[in-house]
Amino acid sequence: MQLIEFQQVHKNYPLGKTIVHALQGISFGVQEGDFITICGPSGSGKSTILNMIGCIDTASEGEVLIQGTHTSSLSDKQITQLRHRTLGFIFQNFNLIPVLSVYENVEFPLLLGAGKDDPYKAWSKQEKQDWVNYLIKQVGLQEYAQRRPTELSGGQRQRVAIARALATKPTIVLADEPTANLDTKTGEQIIQLMREMNQTLGTTFVFSTHDPQVLDVADHVIKIRDGMVEDDYRPSDRC
């Protein structure tokens, strides 16, 4: 079973009096533990695909399956639960909560659980602390744990975002152009960090980019153009 599966997915949305066909029958699959790049020019549909994997947008036609579950059949509450337990997000603009410290931002997803079956409730306070501190250390920010996001550089903020995305030990981390607002060097460091986390924790990373240099580190590349899959390959297969 594939971790993520797109089956003839279409996405249409109205723009004024015209209908924009953002995705036109896309199909692909993602294996667990992969480090996947979805690349293509601006407006090609990369973000739309990420939104659908993240269950924050729905397909007009076709099916999106996460761990074999048809996401279209889930209620809002179930989708929120799926996002909380299975998915982690890294945003282009970092989207850290400004009033919380680095530590609190990373801890935040662990406090969002609702319901008796929330797996994070079973964790002791110490376990949570250790895990959050471990993640902060992994992203190299142990000295900045009590700082607010406004006191950090762009690269540091994105590191916090990576740690936060991994807090709930998700199966998939989605990153929407995570290096777009960073300089080249910092961008490379961030990609490198994500790759390390992918290899250390076995978490599947799916990220969108239009930077061709990033393709070199990916296990799996899906090229998108005009809402269609232009190419879908594993670089290792072409070597």
Added chain:
Amino acid sequence: MLIKLALRNLLQHRSKSLIVGALMAFGVMLLVVGNSVMHSLNQKMQASFTEQYSGDLFIYTDPIAKAQMELNQRLTNMPEKARQQSEQNRPEKEDNTSIFSGYGSGENAALPQLADYWQELSELDIIHSLSPQTLGMTRVENGEGAEAMSMFWGMDPDNWHTLGFAEHLQWHAGGLWQTDQPSIALSKDVAERYSKSQGQPLLIGDEILLTVNSDVGTTIRPVTVAGIFSFKTTATPQLNMMSLVDMATSQSLLGLNIDTSEASQLSAAEQVLISTSSEDDLFGGSDDLFGDVAAGQDNATDLEAELMASMAANRNQTNGPMQQYHFVIVKLAAGIPASEAEQQLQQWFNERQLIWKTGDWEKAAGFMAAMTKNISMVLDGFMVLIAVVSIIIIMNTLVISVTERIVEIGTMRALGAQKGLVRRLILLETLVLAGAAGCVGILLAIISIGILGFVGINPQSAFFNMIFGGEALFPYLSIDAVGNALIMMVAAALIASLYPLAIALKVSPVKAMQG
């Protein structure tokens, strides 16, 4: 975490929090100060009435029940068709009774069957003392042109001493009468007007005439001036022209002394005139219109006695001649709340099928209490207006705050926050702000009330002096007002947060992606 987040968000958006908080605090302060002033005013008015004029309750004839009963009696003798028509045109009767208005003259105006139940009523555990009274309007004159109008209560000085009312009278001359002689204690205002009209001061011991024009005709009675007084506080304008008349005279003036006979009290000159005159001298002697008066006098006396006995029998009177009163002032036994006593008494009346009714001091006060209630309602309306404006401003500010945080809320939703968490967060922020602003508002109100209580509110107006029961009102903090203001503020804050909350709950996680 939510509390931490809410507090930090409020601090983060300091300027907005300050604007909304200041508005809320100002609203709470206005509410607490306004309601405390009204509460103090009401308490002062209540004290004025219950301690000086109205007692805890008063008992009067229920005008609606009485009208109903009279109509039913008339209807029973009517043909069917006329009865149906009368039923349809049944007049609406209002109960405007107070200790200043709502009665009349003659037997019909009196509290019915009072003599029958007097003993039983006065022995009730909840009753401390009772004072039956009458109310009338009289012309005070000397027969030589000097005159002034006065309202009067017919009362018994002993009862007023027992009720404690007598202690609050301020005497400018004389005092309450201590004899059975027809007497009046004149209101200072009435005495001044009378003295001005007379051209010389009215003196204690002067004899004046009281003239009452009523449904039963014109009645004139001479009375002796026993005292000139004013009430300690005059919480309603009628009290400035309220005099006190001995009970027998007041009943006689108002036609409330049926079934009793009273001797004519004539001056020496009048007695000499009558003793030296005969009917023939007065009306001419050619036609013997009245016959032999002397011969018929015994027959007339017998006839009067027979008529009195017959009237008493017709009324099933068991306690001798009826003493008729308009209303009864009730002082309750210590610790009995007026509202409970009112219910108990009403039940007692109902069980005995009496068309009596009880009223508290506000009912007794009549238009004055109604006016303060109206002022209170206007104030409430003003407060509601402030609340509505505050709600709109708070709502707008919260909407801006939520709109600015759409990405943050979207991020929370993307990270797995259920809608309930977003709802709790926004509500918590609003309540924390309302609570903090409420505390500041109460603090400001305590300071304001403290200052007002120290210097007093003195608008130097006769109207305000009257409703203040003195020259100035010294308000104090009402705990009820504080509680009500806090409840209202929290309610206003919650209402104001509904729309921003709806916006926040509609925020999609996709907003986080869009940055």
